[in-house]
Amino acid sequence: MNKEERAAKAYWDGVAAKYARETRISTDAFHLGPLLPSAGRLGLLPRRLKGRRCLEIGCGGAQNSVFLAKRGAHCTAVDIAAAQVRQARALARRERVALTLRCCPMDRIRTLGLGRFSFVHSVFALPFSTDPESLLAAAADLLRPRGTLLLSTAHPLFQGEWLELDREGPGLFLPEYFRPPVEARRGPAGFVRYRAWPISTVTEWLRAAGLRLDRILEPAPLPLHAMRPAQIRRRVPYDGVAWRELYEKIARVPIALVVLARRAS
Numbered sequence: 001m002n003k004e005e006r007a008a009k010a011y012w013d014g015v016a017a018k019y020a021r022e023t024r025i026s027t028d029a030f031h032l033g034p035l036l037p038s039a040g041r042l043g044l045l046p047r048r049l050k051g052r053r054c055l056e057i058g059c060g061g062a063q064n065s066v067f068l069a070k071r072g073a074h075c076t077a078v079d080i081a082a083a084q085v086r087q088a089r090a091l092a093r094r095e096r097v098a099l100t101l102r103c104c105p106m107d108r109i110r111t112l113g114l115g116r117f118s119f120v121h122s123v124f125a126l127p128f129s130t131d132p133e134s135l136l137a138a139a140a141d142l143l144r145p146r147g148t149l150l151l152s153t154a155h156p157l158f159q160g161e162w163l164e165l166d167r168e169g170p171g172l173f174l175p176e177y178f179r180p181p182v183e184a185r186r187g188p189a190g191f192v193r194y195r196a197w198p199i200s201t202v203t204e205w206l207r208a209a210g211l212r213l214d215r216i217l218e219p220a221p222l223p224l225h226a227m228r229p230a231q232i233r234r235r236v237p238y239d240g241v242a243w244r245e246l247y248e249k250i251a252r253v254p255i256a257l258v259v260l261a262r263r264a265s
Contacts, residue, residue: 001105003190004130004190004192004193005080005105005107005130006189006190007187007189007190007191007192008080008081008105008128008187008192009080009081009082009105009189010187010188010189010190011185011187011188011189011192012079012080012081012083012084013081013082013083013084014083014187014188016060016061016081016083016084016087017083017087020061020087022240022241022242023238023239023240023242023243024233024238024239024240025061025063025237025238026063026067026237026238027063027066027067027070027091027095028067028237029041029067029237030044030045030064030067030068030121030237031063031064031123031237031238032044032123032152032219032238032256032258033123033124033152033219033238033255033256034221034238034239034240034243034246034250034255035221035222035224035236035238035239035243035244035247035250035255036219036220036221036222036238036255036256037219037222037235038235038237039150041235042217042219042258044150044215044217044258044260045150046118046119046148049068049071049072049073050071050072050073051072051073051074052068052072052073052074052118052119053073053074053076053115053116053117053118053119053144054068054073054074054075054076054117054118054119054120054121055075055076055077055078055114055117055119055120055121055142056075056076056077056078056120056121056122057078057106057109057120057121057122057125057135057139058078058079058080058106058122058123058124058125058126058128059077059078059079059084059088059101059125060079060084060087060088061084061087061088061091062075062077062079062084062087062088062091062092062099062101063091063237064121064123065077065088065099066088066091066092066095066097066099068119069092069095069097069098069099070095070097073119074100075097075099075100076099076100076101076102076114076117077099077100077101077102078101078102078103078104078106078109078112079101079102079103079104079106080103080104080105080106081103082103085101085102085103088101089101102114106122106125106128106129106135107129107130107131107134107135109135109138109139109142110138110141114142115142116142116143116144116147117142117143117144117147118143118144118146118147118148119147119148119150120139120142120143120147120148120149120150121149121150121151122139122150122151122152122153123152124152124153124154124256125153126151126153126154126202127153127154127194127195127196128192128193128194128195132195132197132202132205133205133208136151136202136205136206136209137205137208137209139151139209140206140209140210140211140261140263141209143211143263144263145263145264145265146262146263146264146265147262147263148260148261148262148263149206149211149259149260149261149262149263150258150259150260151202151206151258151259151260151261152256152257152258153196153202153256153257153259154194154195154196154255154256154257155196155199155218155253155254155255155256155257156174156177156180156196156197156198156199156257157172157174157177157180157253157254158196158249158250158253158254158255159174159180159181159183159196160172160173160174160175160180160181160253161173161174161181162248162249162253170248170249170252172249172252172253177198178198180195180196180197180198182194182195183195196257199216199257202257202259203216203259206259206261210263210264211261211262211263212261212262212263212264213259213260213261214260214261214262215258215259215260216257216258216259216260217257217258217259217260218254218256218257218258219254219256219258220251220254221247221250221251221255222235222236224236224244224247
């Protein structure tokens, strides 16, 4: 591993247990990010999952892979952090499904010899990539002909600073859209950087990788204020106190850019 990869591995190994305690991520729906509607509700999942070969890039606890496996898919999931992979393995045992789990930096996914998949998915892993254009090209190469890539990544607008203004109310300050601020997170082995890119940049990377763009979404969060606790637990697959505190910003500024793309041949 290089220096950035070692820093990322140490960071995620360090925060995995705390994040799992403080965040609820369902295995009964395919999540796209905090407080957002599921991919199923937005019509983004393949019609038939049974027997489908699926790959999750930057899986964390692999909740989405477990969701797919519970519906008969054959799932492989990759993450850089051994702690995350252990959590994913324990979750799969509890849910009584089989996952193929690999501990590896996502930017080295080509080296794993995984074969090809009909569905490749990744949720909020791309912002931590050191070479996102190459990672998306690798994801495209791992698709079978007519295979689908579902990508959820950081929306560039959400990287702006949320300000509480006296008269105008809260609002967003983004110094430059084309170079969104980079968030640096300190870990035990150095800083881990979290980046977003303009929508046109991400979509051009996907097009350059040979993919056809089917849908581009900026999903709004679910209306938590109008939902009972039981409804929230049933309909909101990704929830947590820290994300609830950001609800006003998430309700006004998209947190996620979601792209559904397909390989023609």
